[in-house]
Amino acid sequence: KAGVTQTPRYLIKTRGQQVTLSCSPISGHRSVSWYQQTPGQGLQFLFEYFSETQRNKGNFPGRFSGRQFSNSRSEMNVSTLELGDSALYLCASSETGVGYTFGSGTRLTVV
């Protein structure tokens, strides 16, 4: 099976811009979760999608949003970027919630 694919791997954006990150889960996995990793805050949960429905959302401002398509691919969007949004964004796919496979992440730098 192919692993979890996140694109792009690296991204540099300017404050105030918006960005869209993509995650393709393992075939057959209907759950996709997103996490933000920063040196100061560690790994924080952003949201989880299951069969196109958002099932859970972390404590992030409304500038962070996501969606999942019928083929389980997911995108997350961050609008009005701030310097503090610089982070490694990881997605994880799961079939049954007893195993998770993570992608390599997207490194976002906001300047």
Place this chain on the structure above:
Amino acid sequence: AQSVAQPEDQVNVAEGNPLTVKCTYSVSGNPYLFWYVQYPNRGLQFLLKYITGDNLVKGSYGFEAEFNKSQTSFHLKKPSALVSDSALYFCAVRDTGSSYKLIFGSGTRLLVRP
């Protein structure tokens, strides 16, 4: 609220010696526990998990972990450390409820010196 604690920011060990990376958890109900490893600029690699059954769980790369319900701990161990084990290690617990949210500890950096 569910939580995971990794009390050590860094663990230093000599190559060939045993290593332990500590993790304690707080959940309601039966926990689903996981260990992941992260190398620089990479995603998280799965090491092992405890869902149910034997308290001693064996995982990838010679790692194992012991689930201790009375002490609410899930420490990661390896009998003989390698320099290549140097990385960032995360303990995680699956949140209760229907979603598959993982709650992570703060991470422990393992440094294995030659």
